[in-house]
Amino acid sequence: MSDFTSSFWPLYISIITLVSIVGTWVFLKSQTTRKLAAGEKPTLMEHTWDGDLQDLNNPLPRWWLGLFYSTMVFALVYLALWPGLGNFAGVLGWTSKGEYEAEVKAAEAKFQPVYAGFMKQDIATVAANPEARAIGRNLFLTYCSQCHGSDAAGAKGFPNLTDHDWLYGGDPDTIKTTIAEGRGGVMPPIGAALGEQKTKDVANYVLSLSGRKHDATRAAAGKTIFAENCAACHMPGGTGMQAMGAPNLTDKVWLYGGSEATIIETITKGRNGMMPAMTQTLGTTSNKEAKLHLLTAYVYGLSQK
Ligand code: HEC
Ligand code: HEC
Structure with missing residues (x-):
């Protein structure tokens, strides 16, 4: 549904939309009232152009008129069912937000059993599981690669996570705390x-x-x-x-x-150097803990080779 600050604009848009549809209908009707009388032959209008192109006064074909009218019916039905007319929400109550939420719910339901399985295992076990690593890698690309690089090798000011050198520590618990709560390194100007x-x-x-x-x-x-x-x-x-x-x-x-x-x-x-706390970013869903678990395992696994 649209978020207009004034109630004038939804009304303005609705009126223009409806007037155009009804107007087209009336116009089409007004142009197609003439029928050929029995036995009447279409007559040649005055134009002939491009050598032999002629303009006859045949009525418009029915199939063509039917198509034209059906587009108008379609528009009216669509506007009644779905949002489109100003801030009228539509009879079905569909919203993009609602659709998104339903998709998230479906995805959660799908991944829940997989996640739940990994949650029961410790970090080292998860880190050795190829399926968990594939999920962890996708999560890393989504949430971490913009700073640490898609290969996790870091850049100036952003630590390399694939080596054995740790600012804060490379054991599973410390990595998990770093990701969940963030870190701020303070080197004072001396x-x-x-x-x-x-x-x-x-x-x-x-x-x-x-x-x-x-x-x-x-x-x-x-x-x-x-x-x-x-x-x-x-x-x-x-x-x-x-x-x-x-x-x-x-x-x-x-x-x-x-x-x-x-x-x-x-x-x-x-x-x-600031490592942001990821607790909020990973979402507020029930999968948040599992994502944290899989990310920890992925990062832990990077330096275990
Ligand atoms: C906005 C940039 C940014 C994002 C996004 C980010 N990090 Fe960081 N990360 C940093 C910085 C900067 C540091 C170093 C902090 C310091 O200098 O004290 C760091 C440090 C770390 C450390 C500690 C490394 C060590 O040597 O102890 C880990 C582990 C880590 N990040 C993992 C992650 C993971 C996993 C994600 C994604 C969930 C992530 N980071 C997302 C910027 C980021
Ligand atoms: C209050 C604690 C503190 C003091 C005092 C301090 N440092 Fe640091 N230093 C840090 C921290 C924390 C970092 C990492 C900063 C970050 O993560 O962004 C750092 C980073 C550095 C780095 C960067 C290392 C790299 O890998 O690029 C150098 C070099 C350094 N310090 C040298 C010094 C020197 C020399 C002194 C004394 C003159 C000093 N520090 C005093 C805490 C300190």
Whole structure:
């Protein structure tokens, strides 16, 4: 049904629609009253054109008139049964919303037994099931691929979910919590407080942690700066802390990038990666828990190969 703010427009539309249908009917009728009298031959009207095309005054064929009238009957019946006339809902009460809801219900009823079966199994078992993985992959493409990529390999700022490196943890329960409740990584901007030189020093220390090319003098100076400013979250050895989502800085996996310039940018501006809570997005239906279960299993399975 239409949502007009004024009651004038539904009326306006209804009147124009009905007047056009009735008007066409009257016009057609008025043009077809003449019948050929018994024995009368159609006469040639004045036009002859394109050499031999003639215009006779034959009455319109009945089958053609019948078709024309039936389109009008069809229009009137349609407008009575379904929405179309202003905000008149139609006798059948059909709405696109109602149809959608019925489809969702039917799909739920269809998938319910399948889902219920997977809900009884633990994540590792579901992750090994090819059918569950196919459903999980479809769910992932729908809900997650816009950020993590269709292959789940991530992008700058969006973690790769196929490796063994986890910001928050890769066990089934942690993955489930991450998906359901979301995560927000807070790397505070520290560069301004440190000043340019010290920021460069500590960045070189970070480079040295993963064995990247670095300035040894600066890295040595950066070690104490790291202990004072960074170790609380990234741990004294730089190995990271999953409770905070603070990345391991000693490996080759980078969320934002491991070049000196990018590390300096991270320290100067800070970073705030946001993983949205998916509880609402996955729907309010009874299948929500099952979708969460299958998504968890899919993500868990990605890094188990
Ligand atoms: C709007 C973008 C966005 C969407 C949509 C999204 N994510 Fe994320 N996800 C992120 C970001 C950003 C992070 C990293 C958060 C951080 O930096 O602390 C993340 C982190 C994660 C993590 C934690 C990875 C780790 O290393 O611990 C998992 C698991 C995850 N997402 C799974 C999913 C799944 C499954 C879906 C779909 C149901 C999904 N995400 C949808 C942006 C998104
Ligand atoms: C309050 C805790 C906290 C402190 C203090 C902190 N960090 Fe971070 N750091 C984080 C978090 C959380 C992230 C991940 C941000 C995200 O997920 O968007 C991060 C991300 C980073 C990254 C990006 C890593 C990558 O993979 O791209 C670098 C580099 C980094 N921090 C270095 C430092 C340095 C150097 C210091 C000290 C000067 C420091 N951090 C201090 C919490 C902290």
